[in-house]
Amino acid sequence: MRLWGKSYLKIWKSLFGTYWRKHLFFILLGGVNSGSAVVASECSFVVEGHLEARFVSRDSPPTIDQQRNFRLAVDHGRWRIDTLAVDDKSYAAAFDGTNVYEIVDTGPAQKVAWAYITPGAYPVHLNWDKRLEWFSYASRDYLYTGGNACLMPWESVREDLIANLCISKLNWRSANDSGPDRADFVFDSALLEKGITNMYLLPQGSKNLTDREAKIQSLLKEYTNGFVVGHYEVKAWTNAGGCSLPARWLVQRSSPALGVNYEIEGGITRLSEHSGGPVDTALVPGRMTLVRDERFRSVERGANDIHYIVTNNVWPTKLEASSNPRTQSELVLRPLGAQRPKTLFKSLIIILFLVPIIILPMVRRKESKSTTTKG
Numbered sequence: 452m453r454l455w456g457k458s459y460l461k462i463w464k465s466l467f468g469t470y471w472r473k474h475l476f477f478i479l480l481g482g483v484n485s486g487s488a489v490v491a492s493e494c495s496f497v498v499e500g501h502l503e504a505r506f507v508s509r510d511s512p513p514t515i516d517q518q519r520n521f522r523l524a525v526d527h528g529r530w531r532i533d534t535l536a537v538d539d540k541s542y543a544a545a546f547d548g549t550n551v552y553e554i555v556d557t558g559p560a561q562k563v564a565w566a567y568i569t570p571g572a573y574p575v576h577l578n579w580d581k582r583l584e585w586f587s588y589a590s591r592d593y594l595y596t597g598g599n600a601c602l603m604p605w606e607s608v609r610e611d612l613i614a615n616l617c618i619s620k621l622n623w624r625s626a627n628d629s630g631p632d633r634a635d636f637v638f639d640s641a642l643l644e645k646g647i648t649n650m651y652l653l654p655q656g657s658k659n660l661t662d663r664e665a666k667i668q669s670l671l672k673e674y675t676n677g678f679v680v681g682h683y684e685v686k687a688w689t690n691a692g693g694c695s696l697p698a699r700w701l702v703q704r705s706s707p708a709l710g711v712n713y714e715i716e717g718g719i720t721r722l723s724e725h726s727g728g729p730v731d732t733a734l735v736p737g738r739m740t741l742v743r744d745e746r747f748r749s750v751e752r753g754a755n756d757i758h759y760i761v762t763n764n765v766w767p768t769k770l771e772a773s774s775n776p777r778t779q780s781e782l783v784l785r786p787l788g789a790q791r792p793k794t795l796f797k798s799l800i801i802i803l804f805l806v807p808i809i810i811l812p813m814v815r816r817k818e819s820k821s822t823t824t825k826g
Contacts, residue, residue, distance in 0.1 A: 494629060496692030496724045497524045498588055502580060502717030509710065516713075519580045520720075523588050525629070525692070526730035530589040532581045544577050545734035546589075550746070552734050552766060553577060565741040568766065575745070579605045583715060586683070587697045590630045595623060603636045603681050605702055605715060608649050612667060613638075615646030617680050628688075628695045636681040638674040643667070648750045673707060680705060692724035736761045744772055 499522045505513040522533045531545040544553040551574045556564040567576040572593040574585050586604040594601055601621065606614030617636035624632035653660040674680070682705070687698040699718035703711045736742075745756045746769045759772065 493527065494591070494692050494694035495526045495730050496694065496696070496722065497522070497730060498691070498696060498719050498723075499523075499721040500584070500717060500719045502583065502715060504580075504713070504715045507711055507714050513714065517580075521580065521584050523584050524730045524732050525589050525694075526732050528592050529732040530585070531732040531734055532577070532584055532589075534578075534581060542578065542581065543734055544574060544581055545732055546572060546574070547733070550766075551575070551577075554734065554736065554740065556737075563739050563741050563760075564736065565743070566736060566761075567743050567745065569745045570769075573602075575608050579607070579715075583702065583717065586630055587685075587700055587717065588629045591628065591694070594621060594631065595626060595628075601634070602649070604683075605681070605704070609651045612646055612650060612663070613670060613674075613680060615649045616640065616642050616670065616674075618642070624685075624688075625695060627693075630685075630697065631683070632685050634681075634683040635679050636683075638678045638680050639676055640671060640674075641676075652750065652753050652755050654753075675707070678705075678707060687718075689719065689722065691722050696722070735764050735766065737764065742766075747773070 500520070502519050502521070503515060504517045505515045507513045519534055524531045529546055529548055531543065534542040541556045542553070543556075544551060546552075549570070551567075551569045551572070553567040553569075553574075553576055554564055555566070569575045574582055577585065582604040586601070590601070601619045602608050603614045603617050603619070608614050616638055618639045620635045620637060621631040622633045650663075653663065682703045683700065685697040685700045688695050689698040690696065696719065697717075700716070702715040704713035704715075705711050740761045741758060742761050743756050743758045747757045748755055757772070759767075761767065
């Protein structure tokens, strides 16, 4: 265990120790496989469903933690997921064959929505529920045809190291299925070096990095290689749009001390197939949107992303985001550990609120002086 701790610190320092001398421009995505070798399936359908997450224990009945209703459209390798309003927010995500886009809209009371752009087919930034929905109904091209391994879909790849420290053992019932029939996610400490490069890059000496180092030591003490951290299994199947789909599925999360301590159960409530025409999977920014663009992520340069504001209802290409003179003025090179979009969004709202308060008294004073002079 001590060896792994030292190795982690050595790796981390070598990756990010010189961050402050580094800059961000044309760079490649590091870490998660982008899944570029994707072959589009022939599936075309729309599914609506419900999932429920609950705490479980050996000594008491299950306790519901969260519930979600969702809608997912798939059309020849492209997909879109919508989560109905939760806490006055709406979430939508889509894959257009090249990038994954996610929009979080906090409603008309706020001036700005915020979004992620992530290159490749793996939905890195989706919330746990949407990533599980993707895994069940839209992962076939990435996992089966592309031959890619999968990180534990209900954990955050960027925030939770445990998601990156498990080998995925997938079982396929048929090549015609929309996702695996079952999957085990088995702990393996040998994935540590690669795993930390998938997470948010943090500056050396920051409190977040110190907390992460402590968490790593805790995980390496708690889990042993070969322990099954997570299990996914389809309980019933149905058919639509040229594919077989999970009608009902179950996830179980375990720890060495507690055994199975968390379950997520999901299934279809409504299903339709669209064999006669394309399914709409497009997702565009509908109003002023603060974008966090991970097409510029680089482990080597210590850069998470860039962010800018989109106002014309069009996602910029990577070239446009980096070189268009008009967009260039809005680009911000994000330092490691900088504010996340939600914080930036709040800051922007505060600024928009304060500007009138500051300017209005100045205008009134000017008008008052003008009236006095005329008198």
